[in-house]
Amino acid sequence: xxxxxxxxxxxxxxxxxxxxxxxxxxxxxxxxxxxxxxxxxxxxxxxxxxxxxxxxxxxxxxxxxxxxxxxxxxxxxxxxxxxxxxxxxxxxxxxxxxxxxxxxxxxxxxxxxxxxxxxxxxxxxxxxxxxxxxxxxxxxxxxxxxxxxxxxxxxxxxxxxxxxxxxxxxxxxxxxxxxxxxxxxxxxxxxxxxxxxxxxxxxxxxxxxxxxxxxxxxxxxxxxxxxxxxxxxxxxxxxxxxxxxxxxxxxxxxxxxxxxxxxxxxxxxxxxxxxxxxxxxxxxxxxxxxxxxxxxxxxxxxxxxxxxxxxxxxxxxxxxxxxxxxxxxxxxxxxxxxxxxx
Amino acid sequence: xxxxxxxxxxxxxxxxxxxxxxxxxxxxxxxxxxxxxxxxxxxxxxxxxxxxxxxxxxxxxxxxxxxxxxxxxxxxxxxxxxxxxxxxxxxxxxxxxxxxxxxxxxxxxxxxxxxxxxxxxxxxxxxxxxxxxxxxxxxxxxxxxxxxxxxxxxxxxxxxxxxxxxxxxxxxxxxxxxxxxxxxxxxxxxxxxxxxxxxxxxxxxxxxxxxxxxxxxxxxxxxxxxx
Numbered sequence: 250x251x252x253x254x255x256x257x258x259x260x261x262x263x264x265x266x267x268x269x270x271x272x273x274x275x276x277x278x279x280x281x282x283x284x285x286x287x288x289x290x291x292x293x294x295x296x297x298x299x300x301x302x303x304x305x306x307x308x309x310x311x312x313x314x315x316x317x318x319x320x321x322x323x324x325x326x327x328x329x330x331x332x333x334x335x336x337x338x339x340x341x342x343x344x345x346x347x348x349x350x351x352x353x354x355x356x357x358x359x360x361x362x363x364x365x366x367x368x369x370x371x372x373x374x375x376x377x378x379x380x381x382x383x384x385x386x387x388x389x390x391x392x393x394x395x396x397x398x399x400x401x402x403x404x405x406x407x408x409x410x411x412x413x414x415x416x417x418x419x420x421x422x423x424x425x426x427x428x429x430x431x432x433x434x435x436x437x438x439x440x441x442x443x444x445x446x447x448x449x450x451x452x453x454x455x456x457x458x459x460x461x462x463x464x465x466x467x468x469x470x471x472x473x474x475x476x477x478x479x480x481x482x483x484x485x486x487x488x489x490x491x492x493x494x495x496x497x498x499x500x501x502x503x504x505x506x507x508x509x510x511x512x513x514x515x516x517x518x519x520x521x522x523x524x525x526x527x528x529x530x531x532x533x534x535x536x537x538x539x540x541x542x543x544x545x546x547x548x549x550x551x552x553x554x555x556x557x558x559x560x561x562x563x564x565x566x567x568x569x570x571x572x573x574x575x576x577x578x579x580x581x582x583x584x585x586x587x588x589x590x591x
Numbered sequence: 592x593x594x595x596x597x598x599x600x601x602x603x604x605x606x607x608x609x610x611x612x613x614x615x616x617x618x619x620x621x622x623x624x625x626x627x628x629x630x631x632x633x634x635x636x637x638x639x640x641x642x643x644x645x646x647x648x649x650x651x652x653x654x655x656x657x658x659x660x661x662x663x664x665x666x667x668x669x670x671x672x673x674x675x676x677x678x679x680x681x682x683x684x685x686x687x688x689x690x691x692x693x694x695x696x697x698x699x700x701x702x703x704x705x706x707x708x709x710x711x712x713x714x715x716x717x718x719x720x721x722x723x724x725x726x727x728x729x730x731x732x733x734x735x736x737x738x739x740x741x742x743x744x745x746x747x748x749x750x751x752x753x754x755x756x757x758x759x760x761x762x763x764x765x766x767x768x769x770x771x772x773x774x775x776x777x778x779x780x781x782x783x784x785x786x787x788x789x790x791x792x793x794x795x796x797x798x799x800x801x802x803x804x805x806x807x808x809x810x811x812x813x814x815x816x817x818x
Binding site: 400401402416417418419421423425 | 627680684685686690691725726727728729
């Protein structure tokens with residue numbers, strides 16, 4: 250395993266207790282970066298319902314990442330696994346006088362999966378059914394398996410901020426990166442024959458503006474900053490409070506997107522009484538996503554919540570509530586409307 | 592590495608400098624021939640354009656080469672549309688399992704890859720060159736090294752035409768040819784022959800090796816004369 254050469258690391262924290270599954274982040278990203286030919290099916294940012302198959306379908310079982318310090322190739326996700334960019338019969342419904350008899354549907358092969366196919370399904374049995382939303386982007390890992398697996402050395406980790414980028418001029422579309430990435434956040438462009446993925450909005454970052462997915466989020470879910478900046482929100486949530494933890498740390502890539510895990514309401518017992526001892530989201534399930542660190546994170550969150558309920562002040566709760574959005578992105582809190590983009 | 596040399600090389604075809612211009616052109620042609628077999632390159636091979644260009648250029652060198660540059664294999668792009676591409680990926684770019692058997696990166700053969708790349712970059716930088724943007728190859732790739740030798744010989748030819756000193760270019764060629772090409776290319780050629788390569792690459796590697804070795808001897812003579 251190679252050691253990162255990045256001097257500093259940009260990171261993102263997503264508070265899963267605040268994500269309402271509106272997909273504004275996804276659309277912000279789509280409109281900005283993936284509108285070219287060959288990118289129709291790409292969603293560099295996705296929001297999936299957990300538990301669920303995710304995007305691409307069953308990505309958590311596709312392998313990749315590291316084992317015994319070596320890159321472990323996994324399954325190459327197909328376009329179908331991600332979900333095709335469907336074409337609809339707009340013409341027929343809207344312009345050919347069949348609006349009363351024909352309903353809007355996908356043209357061609359009937360799809361059986363898509364980027365958000367199992368939205369809001371979740372798991373569990375009423376009244377203890379549950380789900381939560383899991384937004385995902387490229388994790389800009391400290392040990393990127395994609396970078397290590399590329400025979401062309403076409404993937405770089407930027408020294409100044411740790412952002413992982415694919416050099417599309419060097420990429421020859423071999424797709425080893427797609428096999429190696431355990432989070433399956435790399436897509437293949439069939440038109441240009443290169444691999445493409447989230448770029449952490451680096452042109453915005455370079456101008457002091459947070460990534461579009463974070464800046465546009467109406468739920469104030471996403472925090473952005475340098476991992477080593479003690480004055481910034483990331484350091485406080487990840488290092489100081491330890492309430493933001495990586496997804497699937499066992500993959501071994503050391504992701505730099507961190508999650509504040511969801512606090513579930515208690516279950517109802519057989520008599521319909523509230524059972525405070527059993528959270529609706531099974532602890533084992535959260536362990537399977539975030540590892541054992543989730544226990545400490547949830548304990549801290551619950552303790553700080555209790556503190557505020559008792560009338561005391563909690564720095565952590567204030568931080569997570571994010572009264573001022575600019576506090577979430579420092580130093581990337583510039584207004585994109587006031588930037589001269591060249 | 593790109594220069595405007597190719598467009599202007601015909602200007603140097605007169606007199607003594609023409610032989611140097613031919614050497615320069617041959618480096619450029621070999622850089623192209625060892626590049627990734629794009630559709631355009633594949634067509635040029637099939638149509639015999641690559642072979643013709645190599646043979647025509649080799650004819651004007653200041654020495655004769657034992658290996659003919661008009662071998663039929665140099666026009667053999669294989670039966671399938673992607674034969675050359677598949678073989679290039681297998682032999683030079685990716686391979687199977689633990690990497691390609693015959694990588695075209697100097698650093699893969701010499702070791703200390705980063706050190707080798709830095710050495711190459713320092714050579715390029717000394718002569719005012721940088722890598723182009725976008726940069727499809729890393730600085731220690733054979734094609735980049737050959738483009739640099741193309742540049743050095745071109746500048747030598749220009750200096751000859753202007754009756755200006757060209758010792759710097761000759762010394763740099765000798766040094767760089769030794770370090771960045773002859774330090775590994777013979778081993779690569781030998782290994783290549785055991786990897787069932789397509790005839791195009793066998794022949795190309797053999798004649799390139801013959802050319803590099805002839806260059807080494809020629810440059811040694813030039814240096815002696817200059818001394």
